[in-house]
Amino acid sequence: GENVEQHPSTLSVQEGDSAVIKCTYSDSASNYFPWYKQELGKRPQLIIDIRSNVGEKKDQRIAVTLNKTAKHFSLHITETQPEDSAVYFCAASIFGGIQGAQKLVFGQGTRLTINP
């Protein structure tokens, strides 16, 4: 089955700097790669996702890149702000099967701290 590794487990950056979180996946059939943000005591929420037919996707200060050959994908946050402090999870799945449900496999999470 799919295995997703996420690094680093903790990341501390100065406000205004950029943060990068990296993930690798094992199943070359995976075609959907979302990123979730979880604030302390809250539920995970989707912040951006990318499908395997796209190499990069941007949404304001966040971007995700995908390298299918190397089975790597990364989350980039620019101009970080205090409200970016949270735990971020990457995930991978094979989406669009006959039944339509996806078995998302999550990485272990990265605790991002933005220092003022």
Place this chain on the structure above:
Amino acid sequence: NAGVTQTPKFQVLKTGQSMTLQCAQDMNHNSMYWYRQDPGMGLRLIYYSASEGTTDKGEVPNGYNVSRLNKREFSLRLESAAPSQTSVYFCASSTRMAGELFFGEGSRLTVL
């Protein structure tokens, strides 16, 4: 519009006791999921239901059973709770055609 609602939010059990976590969604989603979250291990899929009437095992199904009662409701049952099942449990739902999972607020379960 409540989204995904889980009950109870907190529960303490003794080893060997049973309990059921309830989940309901009002977004007319076809697919529903149960995840557990443990420190340093991310979210791990316990069971999922692609559509009403179907259920399937995820990564860590041992010690759990599920019921997809109807399109709205998906329950998770612990028949004989063990300390290793101490965790935060999240229910989630999604449409058939979109990838986003909508999570409930979570249920914190402690097994003594």
